[in-house]
Amino acid sequence: MAKGxxxxxxxxVNRDWCKGCGICVHFCPKNVLELDEAEKAFAARPDDCIACKLCEIRCPDLAIDIETE
Amino acid sequence: MAVKDYIRERFFPHMWCPGCGHGIVLNSLLRAVEQLGMSKNEIVMVSGIGCSSRIGGYVDFHTLHTLHGRALAFATGVKLSRPELNVVVPMGDGDALAIGGNHFIHACRRNIGMTAIVMNNRIYGMTGGQFSPMSGLGISASTAPYSNIDRAFDVSEMARAAGATFVARTTVYHAQQATEFIKKAFLHEGFAVVEILSQCPTHFGRRNRQGGAADMMEWFKENTVPVGSKKKLENPALIERGIFVQKEEPEYCSEYAKIVDKAMRG
Structure with a gap:
């Protein structure tokens, strides 16, 4: 496996568990996430994601899972 | 195992309010358990009463949901009968320091091998936003509509003074640090206290005009500094984060085993 x-x-994003608190949106260093009309988090700009997982580790609802290669 | 392998998924979504910091404590705790590669069967979580104590329902360890403030007493019984198990006691600030204040200081003094996690949101959330021993001066609460005149405890100072052999403090903004401290606490031989500042946007935040969950986490970022920081000297109001105590002292269960041995030999 390649290092780096x-x-x-x-x-x-588990839409049944997400409560739309916006913590992930606020703290994303690359402004990747947004809340949709139903106030659920989604990746609006996935290409900007650096897979730092700050959203995943700060999600109070365990609703975010960042899958990496 | 993945983090989700350690929870009881059937109880999700959990009952905590949107943006509740206690969910981040749960998240950090699960990561600590996962990173240490612990088995679900070697952990016992004993909790009392309050929003914080509901955490026990969500983890797939051995769990006991006990009396308000008395979780440490139940946990002491569990630990003495099965010292090989890892006992963790999550508590709210009211649970740990008001009704459970006596149990808290004496558990620290005994140095019994368990981890107390104080999920400090400075308010009684479940019962409607009454002030707690951690609310502090000038805070608005449902029982202090004209602002609170009770001074707050410093949990970490109190734990240190009472004799805890591992004492650390962080916040849910610093979730990775919370995971690191919980891991160290689990591995510590003796009574470990990890205080984690957590936000209650519903009661504390709203009544004190602190904004939403993310704003309250920004407050943790702006108002805490690593222990020993020069900024603390310039501004004493800043809250220190870090490991305050980490030392070796005789552990209670080990000492008790020696007494049993001595008595049996007559």
Whole structure:
């Protein structure tokens, strides 16, 4: 396996668990995430994601899973 | 195992409010357990009453949901009967320091091998936003509508003074640090206290005009400094984060085993 930073494969947001608190949106260093009309987090700009997983580790609802290669 | 392998998924989404810091404590705790490669069967979580104590329902360890403030007493019984298990006691600030204040200081003094996690959101959330021993001067609460005149405890100072052999403090903004401290606490032989500042946007934040969950986490970022920082000298109001105590002292269960041995030999 190649060394270096993990590469993003997919953002998985569990819409049943997400309560739309916006912590992930606020603290994303690359402004990748947004809340949709139903106030659920989604990756609006996935290409900007650096897979730092700050959203995943700060999600109070365990609703975010960042899948990396 | 992945983090989700350690939870009881059937109880999710959990009952905590949107943006509740206690969810981040749960998240950090699960990562600590995962990174240490612990088995679900070697952990016992004993909790009391309050929003914080509901954490026990969500983790797939051995769990006991006990009396308000008395979780440490139940946990002491569990630990003495099965010292090989890892006992963790999550508590709210009211649970740990008001009704459970006596149990808290004496558990520190005994140095019994367990981890107390104080999820400090400075308010009684579940019962409607009453002030707690951690609210502090000038804070607005449902029982202090004209602002609170009770001074707050410093949990970490208190734990140190009472004799805890591992004492650390961080916040849910610093979730990775929380995971690191919980890991160190789990591995510590003796009574470990990890205080984690957590936000209650519903009661504390709203009543004190602190904004939403993310704004409250920004407050943790702006108002805390690593222990020993020069900034603390310039501004004493800043809250220190870090490991305050980490030392070796005789552990209670080991000492008790020696007494049993001595008595049996007559």
């Amino acid at each position: 930073k993990p590469k993003l494969k997919a953002h998985h």
